[in-house]
Amino acid sequence: MLELQDVHLRLNGNAGPVDILRGISLSVTSGESLALVGPSGSGKSSLLMVMAGLERATGGRVGALGQDLTQMDEDALARFRRGNMGVVFQSFHLIPTLTALENVAVPLEIAGEADAFGRARVELGRVGLGSRAGHYPSQLSGGEQQRVALARASVSRPKLLLADEPTGNLDTANGAAIMDLLFDLRDAHGATLVMVTHAAELAARCDRVLKLADGLLA
Amino acid sequence: MNWPLAWRLARRELRGGLAGFRVLILCLALGVAAIAAVGLLRSAIQGGLADQGAVLLGGDAQMNFTYRFASDAEKAWMADHAVEVSEIVDFRSLAVAGEDRALTQVKAVDDAWPLVGAVGLEEGNLAQAFAPQGGLPGGVMDKILADRLGLKVGDTFKLGTQTFRLGAVLLKEPDSATAGFGLGPRTLVRTADLAQSGLIVPGTLYEADYRLLLPAGADLDALQAEAEVAFRDKGMVWTDKRNAARGVEKFVDRLGSFLILIGLAGLAVGGVGVASAVRAFMAARVGTIATLKVLGAEGALVLRVYLLQITVICLVGVVLGLALGAGGLQLGAPLLAALMPFPVAFGLYFAPLLQAAYYGMVSGLLFALWPLAQAVRQRVTSLYRGTDERVWPKPAHLAGIAALLALFVGGAVWFSGSASLALGTLGGVFAALVVLAVAGFGVKRLARAAARLGLVNGRPALRWALAAMGGPRSEVQAVVLSLGLGLSVLAVVGQIDANFRAAIARDLPAKAPSFFFIDIQDAQLDPFASLMAGNPAVTQVQTAPMLRGILTQINGRNARDVVGDHWVVTGDRGVTFSDNLPAGTTVTEGEWWPKDYTGPAQISFAATEAEEMNLKLGDQLTVNILGRDVAATLTSFRKVDFSSAGMGFIMVINSAAVAGAPHSSIATVYAAPEAEAEILRQASDTFPNITAIAMKEAIARAAEALSAIATATVLAAGAVLVTGLVVLVGGAAAGVPARMREAAILRVLGASRARVLASFALRSALMGAAAGGVAMGAGALGGWATLRLVMDLPYKFEAWSALSVVLGGMLATLAAGVVFAWGPLSARPAAVLRQAE
Incomplete structure (x- = not known):
């Protein structure tokens, strides 16, 4: 499903270039759930961004579903994500000008699905927000916004679900509910899940846990 | 604290x-x-x-008389009070050079002119230019006129029956700023040289100005008061270097x-x-x-x-x-x-x-x-x-x-x-801003509804654009407000201008005469009518005796005190006299005087103006005609259509009341455009003293004067628009982080950059079109109100002018939107989203 070989990531900061990832190799099999843990600044989120094709590795190879992401241009990567990947962020990243329903429908619209809104409505119902379809993100609580983000990530039945600290901005109760939902969705669709988290108990729910430190797998 | x-x-x-x-x-x-x-x-x-008051006026003070020279008493007063006096006669005439004819504003001067300032000639001085050569007196012409007639210094031209030699080309006339609006470029001659021209005779339409050089320390207030007490009722108008x-x-x-x-x-x-x-x-x-x-x-x-x-x-x-x-x-x-x-x-x-x-x-x-x-x-x-x-x-x-x-x-x-001007304009601006804010809100709701229509399904870029316009943090209202006002002013000016031009180009020729002929002497009336009747291209000729008069009193009170600054009382107006109701005239109220009426003077007034001035039947009006007061009873109102540019008199007096007043007649001649040149040639050859004013040229000059005001307004509107654009660009710049985030999310979800750009561009263009559309509505309303209610002209929606405003709005916002879309599109999604975390 995912194949990373000697992946490097160097970013240019104000104080000069910084090596974020320093040679990561790993593979994730289909249907597996993987937790990436480690201290702040260890490169977990960056690694997830590289896997999603949102960050371009400065060295090595990133393979997903048999495709080499490092050889694709920006638009090819965007097309690849359609239907193949769903991404969930710590800060939800909903589009503030769209309602909950419209936010969930966006990936289907991009993919040219005829019944984008019908399917989005079902998915929104699945995360328990069927009654809040017409609400804008600013009218929803943090937990609700993350549920919308989950619905948006899963609505196109992606083969790969990537979640970057999905409960990081939520309280314990909401965090637990979101995690239940994430695993339910993953189980329902049979997707592969890679998740960055600080919480040991969440990581423990995954099939495998990898620890990062200073840009390397520990 | x-x-x-x-x-x-x-x-x-x-x-x-x-x-x-x-x-x-x-x-x-x-x-x-x-x-x-x-x-x-x-x-x-x-x-x-x-x-430069004295230079502009051409003296310390001026006494002006309409259609007459100063009387002996008036001249004696001037001689008593002034160190030096200069007499100037100003009138319109046709300058004829071979087969070419052009309308000119003639200024006939004496040896003392100019009392102050200097004349600018291409070569030589005024005395040399006026000096007779080969028995022909000299004249000076504005360069534009000389070029139009193809004249060089030494060539000859005629004014009336007098031939002149072009003595010099005029570059600068020191006292031109006070001359007001003239229909033709200037020709300068000596008054004495016009004696045989047949142009200045009783009844001719001219102005006589007397420029006075006063002793040092002269009390202008006292002199003005003295002159006005003595001569104002005779039609004298005083001006001095202070104004x-x-x-x-x-x-x-x-x-x-x-x-x-x-x-x-x-x-x-x-x-x-x-x-x-x-x-x-x-x-x-x-x-x-x-x-x-x-x-x-x-x-x-x-x-x-x-x-x-x-x-x-x-x-x-x-x-x-x-x-x-x-x-x-x-x-x-x-x-x-x-x-x-x-x-x-x-x-x-x-x-x-x-x-x-x-x-x-x-x-x-x-x-x-x-x-x-x-x-x-x-x-x-x-x-x-x-x-x-x-x-x-x-x-x-x-x-x-x-x-x-x-x-x-x-x-x-x-x-x-001016409280009324300030409050009116600010009230208008405030109302416009309220209307724009409401319209912006309406557009926002409309966009919101449109985003939910089935029509946009399958067109995500369009739907996101509409959703962004209709959703929270929508920029629609800001765009409509910032661009709308400038565009609205442009749209109003555009509608008025286009309608005006259309009226001149399309409507006026159909109903306006080809020529006004002025200064027709009584003895020339029949031969003139015969000449025109003999030309098959002439479809209609109307003549009327022409006097000029100032309405000085209404019911014994100063007219200006009664009706303020209404245009009818601010200067001399055309007055005619007649025994019979002129053909085509409709009396709207009151009765026309009987034929051969010789009783107390009666006057008929234009109905619309009378209503504006609150005049009633039975009012006593005093009209000063050539220095003589004519007191008449208002006995009827007439319908007068000034928009046709035909013959229209504010005041008609019964003939007996002004019997013996020196006058000339005017004529309007309607003819096919292709025959106009021949009519002009025939008339000026046969009657050299008669001046023809071609309507096309007169309208063109008036349109030129109006276009300067329109240009100034457009420039000021441009300043509003530039400010609007700055606001727009500021808004677009301020929106970059939000768009960056939006672009990053859309790309995470699989949208290509082209699609994101298309959505952003559509959003900008739609918002600009909305601002333009609102301005178009304002333009149509403003244009209609100005033309119909203020100018009393027909209004027709001018689509091209309106469309250009909408297009302008679209392009402005599109440019700002696209320029500020490059940043969000070129940013890497991961970096953007990391920053937002």
Whole structure:
């Protein structure tokens, strides 16, 4: 499903270039759930961004579903994500000008699905927000916004679900509910899940846990 | 309390620089610059007119008579009071050179002219130019006229029956600014040389001006009073060097006030930018404000900290605006001085600069105070949470906003000197802003509804664009407000201009005569009519005796005291006399006098003007005709259509009342356009003293004069529009982070850059089209109201003009949108989203 070989990531900061990832190799099999843990600044989120094709590795190879992401241009990567990947962020990243329903429908619209809104409505119902379809993100609580983000990530039945600290901005109760939902969705669709988290108990729910430190797998 | 502490805190924050205030500073600077430039130009013109009053007038004082020379008594008075007197006769005539004919404004002068100033000729002096050669007297012609007739110095031309030799080409006439609107370029001759021309005879339409050089220290007030008591009732009009170019001065003053008020509209539009810049500034300071509050700062202290900062920023904008306005005008001074027909004294005048600075500061603070007062009222928790909590300002702050508004409006009334003009324009601007805000809200709701239509399914770029326009943080209202006002003014001017041109090009030729012939003597009336009747191309000829008269009294009271500045009483008007009801005339009220009526004088008045002046049947009107008062009873009202440019007289008097008054007749001749040249040739060959005025040329000259006003208005609207564009660009720049985030999310979800760009471009274009569409509606309404209600002309929606406004709005927002879309599109999604975490 995912194949990373000697992946490097160097970013240019104000104080000069910084090596974020320093040679990561790993593979994730289909249907597996993987937790990436480690201290702040260890490169977990960056690694997830590289896997999603949102960050371009400065060295090595990133393979997903048999495709080499490092050889694709920006638009090819965007097309690849359609239907193949769903991404969930710590800060939800909903589009503030769209309602909950419209936010969930966006990936289907991009993919040219005829019944984008019908399917989005079902998915929104699945995360328990069927009654809040017409609400804008600013009218929803943090937990609700993350549920919308989950619905948006899963609505196109992606083969790969990537979640970057999905409960990081939520309280314990909401965090637990979101995690239940994430695993339910993953189980329902049979997707592969890679998740960055600080919480040991969440990581423990995954099939495998990898620890990062200073840009390397520990 | 605690202003020093507030200033210390404010100063510390200001150390961060002015980077976040570019839009605010530019908005204020542009508005202030436009107002300062117009004000300085007005002062420069007024200064020039005041310095050069005697030169412009051609003497210390002038006594003017219409269609007559001064009487012996009047001449004796002048001789008693003046050191030197110069007599000038001004009239229209046809200059004929071979087969070419052109209308000219003739100025016949004596040897004393010019008493003050100097004539500019291409070569030689005036005496040489006028000196007879080969038995022909000399004349001087404006270069435009000489070129039009193909004349060179030494060639001959005729005025009436007198042949002249072109003695020189005129470059500068010292007293031209006081001459008013002329239909033809100038020809200068000596009055004595016209003796055999047949042009100046009793009844001819001319003006006689007597320029007086007065002894040093002469009391102008006393002299004016003395002359007016003695001669005003005889039609004498006094002017002196204190108000030499009264018409120009008044026009410049009014136009200046109008343009400054449009400049205020620019500041109002800029105010939208000021308000949003302050809102963005305060949004970026929420953390600091919250912390200050946590540390015990009261709302008042926080308000002062930021009010002081905004005041400093406004000052920077105002000073920049003053420098831009004054500097820009100084750069353009040589060009403007060359364009103006009168002297302009450019300089740094304090009053207009102070005025512009006042407007800038008051408007800046006015628009800043609301978002400022809102921000300091927010609760600490909502500040920390970053919730966009819209609270009402405290009553004290609302009172402050009201006071600033009163200062803004009061200043406009005070500075413009005309409460009705200031309140009317500001009321119009306010109403326009309210209409635009409501329209913006309507467009937002419409976009929201459109985004949910099945029609846009399968077109995600369009749907996202519509959703963004209709959703929270929509920019539609800001765009419609910032661009709408400038575009609306342009649209109104465009509609009026297009309708006007259409009326001239399409409607007028169909009903207007080809020529006005003036100065037809009684003995020439029948031969003239026969000549025209003999030409098959002539379809209609109308003639009427022509007098000029001033309506001086209404029911025994000074007419101006009764009806104010109504145009009928502000100068001499055409008067005709008749026994019979002229053909085609409709009496709307009252009775026409019987045939051969010889009783007390009766007068018939144009119905519309009579209604405007509140005249009633039975009123006693006194009309001064050629120095003689004719008192007549108002016995009927007539329908007069001035829009056809045909023959229309405000006043008709029964024939017996003016029997013996020297007069000439005028004629209107209707003919096919292709026959006009031949008619002109025939008429001027047969009757050299008769002057033909071609309607096409007259309308073209009038249109030229109007187009200058239209251009000035468009330029002022342009300043409003530029301010609107700055607000737009500021808005687009401020929206970059949000778009960046949106673009990143869309790309995470699989949208290509082209699709994201298409959505952003569509959003911009649709918002611009909305602003243009609203302006188009305003333009149609404004155009209709101006033409139908003010000018009484037909109105037709001019689609091309309107479309260009919509297109302009679209292109402006599209350009701003696309330029500011590059950043979001080229940013890497991961970097954007990481920053947002």
